[in-house]
Amino acid sequence: MLSFEHRYATLPEPLSVECAATPVANPELIAFNAPLAAELGAKEIPDEATLAAWFSGNQTMPNASPRALGYAGHQFGNFVPQLGDGRALLLGEVVDQHGKRRDVQLKGSGRTPFSRGGDGRSPLGPVLREYLVSEFMAAMGIPTTRALAAVTSGERVVRQLPEPGAVFTRVASSHIRVGTFQFAAVRRDEAALKALADHAIERHYPEAVNAQDPYLALLEAVVARQAALVARWMSIGFIHGVMNTDNCSIAGETIDYGPCAFMEQFDPQKAYSSVDQGKRYAFANQPGIAQWNLARFAETLLPLLNEQGDAGVAQATDAIRRFDGLFSAEQRHLHADKLGLAADSVDAEALMEGLESQMHQGRMDMTATFDALTHYAASPTDEHRDALLALTTQPQSLTAWLEAWQAAQVAGQEEARFAAMRRGNPVIIPRNHRVQEAIDAAYDGDFAPFYTLLGVVTQPFDDSTEARRLAAPATDSEQVLRTFCGT
Numbered sequence: 001m002l003s004f005e006h007r008y009a010t011l012p013e014p015l016s017v018e019c020a021a022t023p024v025a026n027p028e029l030i031a032f033n034a035p036l037a038a039e040l041g042a043k044e045i046p047d048e049a050t051l052a053a054w055f056s057g058n059q060t061m062p063n064a065s066p067r068a069l070g071y072a073g074h075q076f077g078n079f080v081p082q083l084g085d086g087r088a089l090l091l092g093e094v095v096d097q098h099g100k101r102r103d104v105q106l107k108g109s110g111r112t113p114f115s116r117g118g119d120g121r122s123p124l125g126p127v128l129r130e131y132l133v134s135e136f137m138a139a140m141g142i143p144t145t146r147a148l149a150a151v152t153s154g155e156r157v158v159r160q161l162p163e164p165g166a167v168f169t170r171v172a173s174s175h176i177r178v179g180t181f182q183f184a185a186v187r188r189d190e191a192a193l194k195a196l197a198d199h200a201i202e203r204h205y206p207e208a209v210n211a212q213d214p215y216l217a218l219l220e221a222v223v224a225r226q227a228a229l230v231a232r233w234m235s236i237g238f239i240h241g242v243m244n245t246d247n248c249s250i251a252g253e254t255i256d257y258g259p260c261a262f263m264e265q266f267d268p269q270k271a272y273s274s275v276d277q278g279k280r281y282a283f284a285n286q287p288g289i290a291q292w293n294l295a296r297f298a299e300t301l302l303p304l305l306n307e308q309g310d311a312g313v314a315q316a317t318d319a320i321r322r323f324d325g326l327f328s329a330e331q332r333h334l335h336a337d338k339l340g341l342a343a344d345s346v347d348a349e350a351l352m353e354g355l356e357s358q359m360h361q362g363r364m365d366m367t368a369t370f371d372a373l374t375h376y377a378a379s380p381t382d383e384h385r386d387a388l389l390a391l392t393t394q395p396q397s398l399t400a401w402l403e404a405w406q407a408a409q410v411a412g413q414e415e416a417r418f419a420a421m422r423r424g425n426p427v428i429i430p431r432n433h434r435v436q437e438a439i440d441a442a443y444d445g446d447f448a449p450f451y452t453l454l455g456v457v458t459q460p461f462d463d464s465t466e467a468r469r470l471a472a473p474a475t476d477s478e479q480v481l482r483t484f485c486g487t
Contacts, residue, residue, distance in 0.1 A: 001042045001054075002104065004063045004092030008174075011199060012192040015184065016067040021057025021089055022110025022120065024165065026154025028052055030447060031131060031454070033148050036171065040094050040102065040148075055149040055169045057089070057109040064091040064104075068112035072186055073179035073246025074296060076280055081186045083179060083246050084114025087122060090175060101203055103175050104148065108167040121157045125439040126486030127166040128450055130257040132430045132438070134170070136457040137254055140426065142232045143225075144254040146171040159486065164443060173253055176200055178297040179246030185300035197304055204251050215304040219319045223294050225252025227326035230290045234283070235334040235424060237263030237366045241273035242485060243281045248293045258485030262429045264473055266359035266366045272432065272483045291323040337424040338370055339405065340377045340417035347408040354401050362392030365473040370425035378418045380406075426460035428471040432480035 009016060029052040034045060045051075053059040060066065066089040072081050088107045095101055107130075108122030127150050137144040153165035176196070184193040201208045201218050211217035229252050233240065240247070241259040249255040261272035268284035276282075281289060298316040305312040335352040336343050359369055372388040385402070389395040409417065430453065438450040456467045474480070 001037070001044065001046065002040055002061065002063075002094050004061070004065070004094060004104070005101075006065050006092050007101075007203075008069075008090065008093065008103075008199070009065060009067055011195050012189070014070055014187060014189065014192060015180065015196060016069045016090065017113050019066055019068045019089060019112045021060070021066055021106060023058045024056050024153035024155055024167065027056035027058055027151045027167070028154065029055070030128075030150040030152055030166070030442075030450075031147070033135075033146070036146055036148055038097075040096050040104070040171065051149065052151050055106070056151045056153060056167045057106050061091060066091055066106070066109075068114055069175055069180070070114065070183050071177050071179035071246050072182040073177070073244050074182075074293070075244045075246070076276070076278075079182075082114070082183070083116075084183075085112055086115040086118050087112070087120040100173070103172045105170055105172065105175060106167055107170060108153075108165065119157065121153070121155070121165050122168060123157045123159055123163040123486045124152060124166040124442055125163065126258065126484070127168040128439050128442055129260070129435055129483075130168055130170070132435055132450070132454055132457060133257050133260055134254070135454065136430050136460060137238075139458045139460050140232075140236065142236075142238075142254060143173075143229055143252055145257075159484075172249070172255060173251035174200075174203055174249075175255070176203075176250040177246050177255070178248040178250065178293050178300075179244070180250070181297055181300040182245060185303075190303055193300065194304055197301065200250050213306040213315075215301050216306070216315055216319065219294075219298055219301055219316060220322070222250055222252065222297060223319055223323050224326050226290050226294060227287075227323050228252070228330045229254065230287050231327050231330035231334055233286060234331065235338060236426065236429065237266075237283070239263060239270065239272060239281070239283050240286065241271070241276060241281055241483065243286065243289045243293065245293045245296050248290070248297075250297075259483035261432050261480070261483045263366045264431065264479075265363055266356065266369075268356070268360065272481065274482045274484050287323075287327050290327075291320060294323060295320050334424060337420040339373075339408075340421040341408055342410055342413065345408060347404075351401075351405055351408060354404070358392065358394070358398050358401050362394040362398060364391045367426065367429050367431075367471070368473055370421075371427055371471075374418070374421040374425045377414075377421055422461055427463055428456055428460055428467050430457045431470070431474060432483065433474040433478040434470055436480050 029048045054061045068085040070084040073083050089109050091104045111120035131147040149169040151167045155165045156162040157165040205221045208214045208217035247256040259273035269282045271279040271282040336348040341348045376384040392398045438453050441449040
């Protein structure tokens with residue numbers, strides 16, 4: 001079905017190890033992303049039984065060569081010199097219809113040399129969560145890994161309790177992480193480090209080849225992509241949950257959706273991840289953590305820079321410091337769109353700060369607030385104004401903010417303003433309680449809620465009756481306060 005190549009496998013072996021998947025008892029296909037398969041170059045789609053066998057690992061896809069990838073990582077600030085794919089296998093790379101090279105990986109396919117005592121499996125819940133959230137992010141235009149397939153295994157996976165098992169197939173621009181570079185660097189294997197850096201440049205940043213210092217150019221390019229990515233996360237209230245260096249993609253994609261969640265009632269210090277007890281990766285901390293991760297990446301590249309010693313450290317430090325300006329510039333642009341202001345508006349930053357304060361103090365739902373503001377911008381009627389004010393516990397304060405927002409509008413740009421607002425403000429997100437509802441139903445053998453939710457979150461700007469139903473914020477009894485990664 002797919003035409004695999006294996007360039008990553010040519011890198012020195014510590015970076016990947018050949019490994020076969022462990023067969024499962026009774027694979028059954030849950031979902032298959034046919035449009036993505038076509039984008040990857042698939043010309044003929046086999047029957048469901050064959051797809052289930054391939055995407056469970058029970059049969060190796062033609063020309064695939066499964067490998068577990070090695071990487072290290074700072075986990076919650078603590079360095080672990082060897083992590084690696086403990087439950088995932090890279091099948092190979094394909095060149096898609098746009099000429100872009102992309103990885104295809106099984107996740108939950110059994111033990112590997114990096115499993116460290118784990119079972120190499122995945123529960124069904126995290127597979128469904130990653131499928132839903134990654135496809136929503138793609139629909140929003142946010143760089144992300146993609147969901148190609150999900151398969152039940154017919155086996156139980158024991159975490160806190162026995163749960164149904166599943167295998168997820170994801171597609172990424174690559175699976176090269178900051179932790180991959182740390183894995184090579186901690187071994188003081190400069191040959192492997194250089195080969196990895198050259199591969200990353202060739203694959204993701206070919207413009208760096210002709211730079212005066214290609215490895216400094218690589219660092220600068222990764223900093224720019226990560227800054228833009230995290231700004232996009234923040235604009236829709238996404239909280240990654242586990243921003244360890246091994247979950248930070250060199251390609252600038254969102255990767256490793258574990259205990260991720262979306263902000264509901266606005267709170268800058270909101271964290272949902274069950275493994276983030278100290279709120280290291282809370283919503284407002286994400287830009288600072290991304291910059292910290294990039295500093296760890298810069299450390300690995302120091303031996304490769306043209307300038308060595310203090311001069312090289314100074315150059316790398318300057319590159320990392322640029323993160324703040326790049327992040328702020330992207331955020332200003334996104335804020336202007338979300339508020340329906342001109343891109344160069346001098347009021348956007350102050351108005352967004354004011355609205356965030358209103359949302360926090362008035363206990364407002366982030367997505368519902370921006371959706372209601374978008375409707376009010378398109379049709380400034382009393383009905384739409386009242387709908388927006390109904391979201392806050394402090395309507396008088398929000399009314400004063402609305403007056404300042406209206407004063408910042410530019411006459412004659414209403415149509416363009418509304419279009420920008422709609423692009424930035426989805427009707428629906430994968431709300432945490434809706435995702436959990438889909439998971440709970442699937443555990444009882446009913447995948448209909450998963451399919452329904454997938455259908456609406458992959459059309460996040462549609463204003464259908466079903467989307468409106470699933471877009472409603474959680475009631476107090478529906479709140480999901482903790483999310484889990486399933487490892």
